[in-house]
Amino acid sequence: MTLASKLLLTSLPLLISLYANRYREIDRLKAFPDDPSDFNLPVLESFDYIIVGGGTGGCVVARRLADANFKVLLLETGVPQRNIGQRVNGIVQTPVGKMLGGSSMDNSMIYQRGSPFDYNGWAELTGDSSWRYPKLLKYFRKFENYMGNFSWVNTDQHGFDGPITITSPHFPQSDIWLQAGEELSFPITDANGPQTIGFSPATNFINFGRRVSTYEAYIKPVEKSYEGKLDVRRYSPVSKVLFEKKIARGVLYHRHGIPRVATASKEVILCTGTFVTPILLIKSGIGSKEDLYDAKAKPIVISPQVGKNLHDHIALRVTPFTVKDPSRTWSLIKNLSFSDFNEFLYEGKGFVGLPGTNGVAYITSRRDRKENPYWPDLQLNFDFQHKDTNVLDILLLFGRPYSRGTIKFNTSATSMEDNNLPIIDPHYLEERSDMDVLLDGIDFIFKIFEGTQTFKDIGTQFTTEPIEPCKNTKFRSKDYWACYIKQRGSTFYHSSGTCRMGKPNDIHRSVVDSKLRVHGVEKLRIIDASVIPRIPNANLAAAVLAIAEKTVASIIAGSNKTHYSR
Numbered sequence: 001m002t003l004a005s006k007l008l009l010t011s012l013p014l015l016i017s018l019y020a021n022r023y024r025e026i027d028r029l030k031a032f033p034d035d036p037s038d039f040n041l042p043v044l045e046s047f048d049y050i051i052v053g054g055g056t057g058g059c060v061v062a063r064r065l066a067d068a069n070f071k072v073l074l075l076e077t078g079v080p081q082r083n084i085g086q087r088v089n090g091i092v093q094t095p096v097g098k099m100l101g102g103s104s105m106d107n108s109m110i111y112q113r114g115s116p117f118d119y120n121g122w123a124e125l126t127g128d129s130s131w132r133y134p135k136l137l138k139y140f141r142k143f144e145n146y147m148g149n150f151s152w153v154n155t156d157q158h159g160f161d162g163p164i165t166i167t168s169p170h171f172p173q174s175d176i177w178l179q180a181g182e183e184l185s186f187p188i189t190d191a192n193g194p195q196t197i198g199f200s201p202a203t204n205f206i207n208f209g210r211r212v213s214t215y216e217a218y219i220k221p222v223e224k225s226y227e228g229k230l231d232v233r234r235y236s237p238v239s240k241v242l243f244e245k246k247i248a249r250g251v252l253y254h255r256h257g258i259p260r261v262a263t264a265s266k267e268v269i270l271c272t273g274t275f276v277t278p279i280l281l282i283k284s285g286i287g288s289k290e291d292l293y294d295a296k297a298k299p300i301v302i303s304p305q306v307g308k309n310l311h312d313h314i315a316l317r318v319t320p321f322t323v324k325d326p327s328r329t330w331s332l333i334k335n336l337s338f339s340d341f342n343e344f345l346y347e348g349k350g351f352v353g354l355p356g357t358n359g360v361a362y363i364t365s366r367r368d369r370k371e372n373p374y375w376p377d378l379q380l381n382f383d384f385q386h387k388d389t390n391v392l393d394i395l396l397l398f399g400r401p402y403s404r405g406t407i408k409f410n411t412s413a414t415s416m417e418d419n420n421l422p423i424i425d426p427h428y429l430e431e432r433s434d435m436d437v438l439l440d441g442i443d444f445i446f447k448i449f450e451g452t453q454t455f456k457d458i459g460t461q462f463t464t465e466p467i468e469p470c471k472n473t474k475f476r477s478k479d480y481w482a483c484y485i486k487q488r489g490s491t492f493y494h495s496s497g498t499c500r501m502g503k504p505n506d507i508h509r510s511v512v513d514s515k516l517r518v519h520g521v522e523k524l525r526i527i528d529a530s531v532i533p534r535i536p537n538a539n540l541a542a543a544v545l546a547i548a549e550k551t552v553a554s555i556i557a558g559s560n561k562t563h564y565s566r
Contacts, residue, residue: 047073047231050251050264051271052238052280056541057527058271059214060143060548063222066230068556073262074219074230075253077237077416109211109355110381111166111203113140114536114543115195115362117375118400125533127503128514130550133194139549140192140542143217148203154193163217164545165207169355173328173384174201177359180454184447191360195538197376199361205541206355208348214545236260237416241268241284241524243300248524267555270526271548274495275407275422277530278307281499281511282409283416286518295409301520305511309500310405311535312426313379314398315492316438316485318445319391324459326389330354334389357381357395361448362537365440367433368400376537378441380448392460394449396441397492399537402431407498428489435482438489442481494540499530516551527551 051062054076062074116133123131130136141159148168151158158166178188181199189198205212223232238253242261250263270277282291285300291307292299323329330351343350362376377400383393405426413421429435449455449462466475470483499518502510507519516531518524527548529540536543 044261044263045073046263046265047071048264048266049073050262050268051075052241052251052268053077053270053272053276053528054215054219054232055271055273055528056214056544057529057548058269059218060545061269061271061527061552062230062232063218064549064552064556066222066226068559069229070266070559071228072230073264074232075236075238075251075262076232076234078235109205110357110360110539111192111205111542112360112379112538113192113195113546114538115375117372118534118536118538121534122501122532125503126501126514131514136546136550139546139553142549143545148190148192149201150190150193154190157190157193164205164214165212165217166203167206168201168203169206169209169349169353170201171330171351171354171358171384173330174358174382176328176454176458177361177382180448180452181361183452183454186361189362191362192542195362195376197362197364197374199359202355202357202359204355206353209344209350209353210348238272238280239283239416241270241280243285243521246300246521248521264523266559267523267525270524271528273528274310274498274530275424276416277526277528278407278498278511279409279422280416281306281518286521287409291409294411301507301518303507303511303519305500305507305509307407307409307498308404309497309533310407310424310426310495311401311403311497312405312428313492313494313535314401314428314434314438314489316396316398316441316489318394318396318442320386320463321392321394321449322390322459322461322463323392323455324390328384328458329389329391330385331387331389332385333387351385354385356383356385358384363441363444365437367437367440377437378444379537380441380445392449394445395492396438396445398434398438398441400535401428401434401437403427403429403434404497424495426491426495429485435485438485439478439481492539494529494535496529496532496535496540499526500533501531502533515554516547525551525555 048070049065049072051058051072051074054074058074062072065072119131119133119136123129143162143164144159145162145165146158146160148166178199178201181188187198189196189200191200191203219232222230233255236253236255238251240252241248242250242252248268250261251268253260270280272280281287282295283297285292285297286303287306288304289302340351344352359382361380363378364373364376365378368375368377379397379399381395381397386393408423410421410423449460466480467484467487469487470480473480473483499511501512501514501516504513505519512518512526512531516525516527518526529544531547532543
């Protein structure tokens with residue numbers, strides 16, 4: 001391990017902890033310069049719009065509404081599986097982006113929109129043609145400041161003056177991936193121009209070597225100058241939405257433990273994500289009869305689909321592939337140097353800012369090829385960095401699973417900040433054909449690493465040792481890989497769909513309509529990944545950004561109407 005690596009790995013956790021504690025105390029003193037005379041008496045305030053959750057979508061919505069001169073309040077809080085994750089007793093860890101910027105602050109920074117067929121399918125499911133990809137494209141372009149590899153080729157496919165910078169950092173070690181794709185007769189494509197079957201260089205939410213989040217892009221530049229019309233409150237978990245009959249009037253929340261009530265003259269907009277949004281609805285009186293009973297919540301609307309339709313991208317690392325030429329790989333532990341830090345700090349490039357994926361490929365499994373041979377359902381992420389200097393990494397992502405899970409209310413949870421609040425059961429691979437799709441993906445990985453001269457030339461070899469739990473099956477047989485998937489499969493943290501959108505008033509099949517208004521009530525909307533009816537074959541940040549830009553544009557366009565109407 002190099003000296004630079006030792007310093008980085010030992011000091012980083014301490015610095016993060018010290019910063020987090022200091023930041024919380026600074027915010028508390030700013031919120032309460034003088035202690036309130038009665039900490040138990042809620043403070044009542046009024047706004048035009050209340051945005052619950054300052055995540056990927058919430059930051060977009062808050063900024064655009066404030067740009068339109070509305071008074072906006074942005075509030076942010078800082079079950080065992082049988083078919084995957086068996087090496088950890090069926091427990092699949094599922095983190096969430098509990099911070100301003102949400103998951104855009106801790107994701108893998110991969111920028112992918114998905115296939116046009118993904119969004120055309122949304123239009124069919126909702127009966128709303130505005131979700132078709134050709135109409136949605138302008139909202140992708142609206143937030144893009146595209147500086148990627150295809151800037152001069154696909155000018156009609158990208159935006160160049162939006163707040164989110166998109167780049168394609170290049171490293172020589174990644175060229176071999178594209179060469180192998182060409183050897184297999186696949187085109188080299190722009191992953192977002194639009195997504196088609198082929199191999200692509202990685203495209204990232206990165207600017208000058210640094211992560212680009214929605215907080216940094218939308219909120220931070222105006223947080224001080226917009227005082228009076230954009231109020232951003234950290235450490236402010238919302239307990240419930242407040243209703244007058246079936247009209248959302250505001251929210252009850254706590255800031256640093258102090259109860260507060262905020263009212264909204266126009267709308268309350270939930271942007272709390274796939275796991276929290278359905279629980280917040282249930283706590284507020286919207287959900288199935290069973291969930292409302294468990295939560296001891298007064299029913300406002302019986303909405304049976306709240307918490308249903310949970311689905312996710314299964315991720316599977318097929319490792320290790322070793323190479324004889326170590327120059328084709330890079331290791332943080334063994335290769336990091338102080339010159340790498342200088343290059344990162346002063347030039348915004350180099351290995352310190354290396355994204356987790358260095359090349360991608362989109363392919364179609366035999367199952368989905370029958371439905372549409374041009375609609376990818378598998379994604380491969382190539383990575384030449386590893387703790388060992390001679391190892392290549394490959395991640396298989398299942399883009400369009402059929403299996404669906406649920407989120408239930410946990411009666412033992414103590415508050416909305418309790419990490420055990422939702423009972424999450426994704427039902428991974430319970431649709432039997434989902435396993436076949438992953439097996440197709442594994443076959444394709446070996447076509448690349450063992451079937452191309454490109455990888456043969458650098459001495460690429462797969463391990464000869466089976467993993468211990470699967471040693472009783474024939475190594476590299478179908479049964480072995482099925483066992484491997486169940487042992488090593490995990491989430492890629494792209495959970496979605498728990499408040500899916502559907503057709504107007506179709507409360508038995510969906511939670512919101514195509515304009516993301518909650519069925520059965522007024523002045524309540526959801527803008528986050530929970531509304532996605534069917535997950536796209538892509539990391540979700542770009543999709544959520546487009547959902548937010550499209551919906552907030554519709555809200556602003558309709559703001560001159562006297563009454564909120566369905």
